[in-house]
Amino acid sequence: MKPGQFLTVEGGEGVGKSTNLDFIAKTLRAQGIDLVVTREPGGTPLAEALRALLISDSEDPPCPNAELLMIFAARAQHLSTVIEPALKAGRWVLCDRFTDATFAYQGAGRGIEWSSIETLENLIQGDRRPDLTLLLDMEPAIGMDRAGSRGALDRFEREALPFFDRVRRGYKTRAAQAPHRYRVIDASQSIDAVQRDIARVLAELFNG
Numbered sequence: 001m002k003p004g005q006f007l008t009v010e011g012g013e014g015v016g017k018s019t020n021l022d023f024i025a026k027t028l029r030a031q032g033i034d035l036v037v038t039r040e041p042g043g044t045p046l047a048e049a050l051r052a053l054l055i056s057d058s059e060d061p062p063c064p065n066a067e068l069l070m071i072f073a074a075r076a077q078h079l080s081t082v083i084e085p086a087l088k089a090g091r092w093v094l095c096d097r098f099t100d101a102t103f104a105y106q107g108a109g110r111g112i113e114w115s116s117i118e119t120l121e122n123l124i125q126g127d128r129r130p131d132l133t134l135l136l137d138m139e140p141a142i143g144m145d146r147a148g149s150r151g152a153l154d155r156f157e158r159e160a161l162p163f164f165d166r167v168r169r170g171y172k173t174r175a176a177q178a179p180h181r182y183r184v185i186d187a188s189q190s191i192d193a194v195q196r197d198i199a200r201v202l203a204e205l206f207n208g
């Protein structure tokens with residue numbers, strides 16, 4: 001098995017990232033892989049504090065550029081204290097969202113130029129990019145229903161449907177630009193069918 005692989009799971013709200021992250025982690029660990037499971041924004045105390053500010057309601061919500069910089073501040077800390085040390089030690093990292101989410105949400109969703117996001121990506125990450133990204137893709141309205149049935153909505157989840165249509169298009173554009181790295185899964189299927197598709201992708205990884 002290759003050492004130090006960096007896997008990310010992406011998609012809009014309520015597409016099943018948390019549900020399937022558990023499944024992926026169990027599948028990888030069953031292969032004897034030493035795995036760190038983490039998330040963005042978050043994954044360290046400082047980054048989790050930034051996450052809380054990002055997703056909660058406020059009288060002074062971050063403007064799009066402040067939001068972008070807070071996300072990259074959290075990412076810088078997460079990379080330097082969690083992700084890079086784990087990968088350098090040969091461990092695998094499975095991350096719930098990473099920079100593709102920034103292109104989708106802050107780029108396609110909020111309207112920030114992708115070239116500005118690329119500048120920050122290069123500054124904060126150097127050459128670090130995920131080795132494999134699973135995109136759970138689904139009509140945003142279904143995801144919003146699923147997210148809504150879970151309880152109170154956060155600051156992002158309360159955006160209107162056109163925002164999530166743009167986010168979905170942003171993700172699909174990213175996937176089309178990097179087909180070697182992305183695997184797109186139809187997240188509108190039953191959990192069993194979604195996990196069968198994910199297991200097929202992971203098998204490629206084990207055999208490849």
Ligand SMILES: Nc1ncnc2c1ncn2[C@@H]1O[C@H](COP(=O)(O)OP(=O)(O)OP(=O)(O)O)[C@@H](O)[C@H]1O
Pocket residue numbers: 011012013014015016017018019020146147150187188189190191192194
């Ligand atoms: N394939 C599926 N079919 C039906 N329901 C599902 C499916 N996958 C997940 N769910 C349910 O949808 C809800 C949202 O799933 P989950 O929390 O895993 O999504 P998420 O992508 O992590 O959401 P968010 O990004 O908003 O935190 C949960 O109640 C989960 O049980």
Ligand SMILES: Cc1cn([C@H]2C[C@H](O)[C@@H](COP(=O)(O)O)O2)c(=O)[nH]c1=O
Pocket residue numbers: 013040041055071096097098099100101102103105106156157
């Ligand atoms: C990494 C990242 C995340 N976001 C947004 C997207 C979500 O609404 C929240 C995180 O909550 P979830 O439990 O993972 O759904 O943060 C973003 O806008 N940009 C990003 O780069």
